[in-house]
Amino acid sequence: MPETSKPHFYFEAFEDRRPPPPLPHSPLIESLWQFFVVMALAFGARYIWWRWTGSLNMEALWLAIPLALAETLSYIGLVLFAVNLWSTRDPPMQPPPYGINECVEQPLEQDRPVAVDVFITTYNEEEELVRLSIRDAKAMRYPHPIDLRIHVLDDGRRPLMRQVAQEEGVHYITRDNNIGFKAGNLRNAMEHTSGDFIVICDADTRLFPTYLEHTLGYFRDPHIAWVQTPQWFYDIPQGRPLPDWLARHLGTPGRWIGRAVERLVGPVPVGRDPFANDPKMFYDVILRRRNPANAAFCCGAASIHRREAVMQAALRAYGSSVEQQVGKLSKGIREADIKRDFEEAVRGQIAVETEFTPYKFHVSEDIYTSIVLHNDPDQRWKSVLHPQVESKMLSPQDLLAWATQRFKYAGGTLDIALRDNPLFKGRMSLRQRLMYLSTFWSYFGGLWNLVFLLAPIVTLFTGISPLRAFSMEFYLHFLPFVILNELAFMFGTWGIAAWEGKASYLSFFSINLRALWTVLKGEKIKFPVTPKSRQEGNFLHMVWPQIAIVALTVLGLVVAGLRVFVFGATQELPVLIVISVWSVYNIAAMLPMIRAALWKPEDDPSQPDDARGQPAAPVHGF
Template sequence: MKLLLILCVVLYGLSMLFILLYSLAQAHLLYRFRLFLRQKRPTLPAPKVWPLVTVQLPVYNEKYVVERLIDAVAALDYPADKLEIQLLDDSDDETTALIQQKVQQYLHLNLQHIQRQDRSGFKAGALKYGLELAKGEFIAIFDADFVPDPLFLKKTIPYFADAKLGMVQTRWAHLNKEYSVLTRLQALALDAHFFVEQVGRNSQQAFINFNGTGGVWRKTTILDAGNWQDDTLTEDLDLSYRAQLKGWQFLYLPEVESRAELPPVMSALKSQQFRWTKGGAESAVKHLGTVLRSEKPLQTKYHALAHLLNSSVFVAVLVASLASVPLLWAKVHYLLPVQAFQAAAVMLFSFIVISLVYFQADAFGKASGRGSFLLYFPLFLSMSMGLALHNAVAVWEGWTGRKSPFIRTPKFNLEGRQQRWQDNFYRSLKIPFTTYLEGLLGLLFLGVAAWGVVQKEYSLLIFHSMLALGYLLVFYYSFQSYRRI
């Protein structure tokens, strides 16, 4: 029993220490973001001759949004003779027919409908295949659910006058953040990344990442860095690190918006989260050693460490939450010294930092709307905790090298609350086993919180209550979102 308690203390302590170290990096990014706000980016003149740009649109079974995407890209304000549009279509449903019909409306544009024999390499394979055919000096990429600003290219291309610049990333904005509570919470999370984290890293020349869409690459940079590779589920993060390790510079433009759809249902969100977290873990395994051995400054390495391991926070949350249950029991029965629990108060710093990061992001992105941050932020934290099991499984698969296919996030084309998601053909059929475990964990932490109240031990009450709420909400939204036949 004593050895088990010691193990729980060690696991809990290491998990909370990891979260603390991660929050220190977040605090510095917040500081750098605040400094950036005092600066004014100079306006660059348009080039005398606009370069040839290839816009790549990787598509796989996107019948709900592909027509909107084509219309938006066709509306780009850029010289038509300098614009090449590649519809990289891997679809095996009616999306292909919709594309063929839509292309006929834009015969005045160089709009190419490109199909491969197979989906080898998934999105990375499609981008690589298209790159072999691309004539553009620069490559702009948009996922199927994006609606680019007509001035997107004119706002980004001038920065490539710097010959060392390899990639320009723009900020994601949200087409449907007001659709539901779930979309508001996602907007809050993404705004923290696209305001505080990306700005904070880029302002100090630390590693940032191309976010897979809403950005422009110099074609030479992609080729010099080894081209698109499909050995991780986040081909964008992987290529970003390879390019920056090669010496290419990246630029992030928070003032340029690229609007996109947020997953309106939990099953779609989980699909996206699994790919991002597992791919992040795979990229960490692939690049962390190289980064730490590089000649980059220590501060840059620290931020790269936090960046590549940010998905591992879910593992830390899961381990800490499970270890906290026997620790609460031990405290009630006076089996551990009080000092062991007093030391945990230091972790309050982590909560304060994370709160400030999201508060700052919310102030700019207005994700919660109408000054409702105090309502949405605790709910966001709870839901994030409730996703710990699902995402920890993804991280573990990434760490251990277990391979899985690239599962696209279903798109819905829902912007108004009156629109329905229930009829979407792409919703998943099968309810994963982990969904039932999430429901059981919700009941477990609800029972632990109630037991703590009965024992008049309130030190972990908020933590366990948030875990209970988070897991039960994730279970509920997950169960209702899977398409059952």
């Protein structure tokens, strides 16, 4: 297209950024993590036992039991998280295969180059944004002959998108409906393609030239079904140094104050990653450490799949679904001959009416398909989390986009857990089941996190303690557990800033609960497209639950302080000390999400002035 009509994108200022390397594996750090986490779990079990047997306030069981139950459920999550993070064992990278015979159990009579289809899924994203993804996909290199085909999968059916694909010399695939959301889009594309391997990209997934060189080698093992690579958001705001930020508001004295603070605590970037979008904790710690259990699930974009695995699993799931429906219809027929004739008569019709879905028609089609493959009764399909970043993509630019994405993740996962739970069926190993249970369990966390947020507020306003007493016995049970737990996860997440993850998990409670309620009501989780440009407007209305928690906690601290220090209820002082520390932690966890609602890109000095304040893009279904 003419250079004069080229659109300006805010992320052009970040094109030179490079992804961080994978966290280095240290046997010493891993041993320290394992030692401290075993100690933490042991002292945690001791603490939970004491909570139920020796600490409940029998005069306020309505408050004591919910809190003890919340602590117990949270402890179970801690056990599952420890199992997940136990060790790092990366599958060794293999050299890229020369031909397809190096990737299959039964070689062909005549070898041929590996065939790869790149699927770039799009719906309503800017066409020129997709053009960038196409060009980067075309720039991938490979040391051997390869049959590489790039396809734009346009569920928006846009003439301009078709034109971009034609100009770039890639295939354009569309359909006349949007059944099955992204999974339906992928299925439609599989019907029109034939590559041995399929690379799945979102509209903004910018593949690096090394992508195929570094991933196809894993498929030398004929049982590898897919390889997931980390997602990296290259446009995350880096923030403004504290001295510069204070100088902007307070002048020279502010700069002096900022420098003094940074001399004490180190660099303090203001406005850095306001939505805690950095996925390094998830990919480089959580998912990477599922490799030893063969439980790294697919996360959609930036993954590559063996077509044979996807099709075989789909065929088995399809056949199983047909037989289940036939069995239900013939359940009441007792005569064997009549039952057999009836089943033969209806089987064909049911087979025609049943959808064949290589990728599950679901808002979380990626993890759902992973479950199907890991549960395959005839093939022990394997998965790999390749630790090195091989692509870049765009992060949510405002709280609406962030919440849209998180609600989709939470709702989709909870829907699978409650409606088609894989934990008690199929052929998954115990470790695989525990890994998936860890994922499901984390999304139920909104239930006990709500208790952790409300319990101190109730105590501050009423003076009623959920514990019999906050005596020395409490500290002897609680402090060893907390200290050992913090030490354990300091080593377990070595190299990662863990506080942002903890804060977002706690402040995530409202979205989590909304997703759970939506699933329990039987409503279908929609598939909203995450906006790729910042939406204009104020987002404080989206964080009213977090604002309410902060306001009620602060007011409760004032009420409790007056009761103790003004009206003489000094017997409540030990309770107030513990609850105050707890309350400050809760407030600190809520503030980042509240600040995110007010964040504007002007606070990022690396962003050019003319790229700020992008017009709002349409948001569907949230």
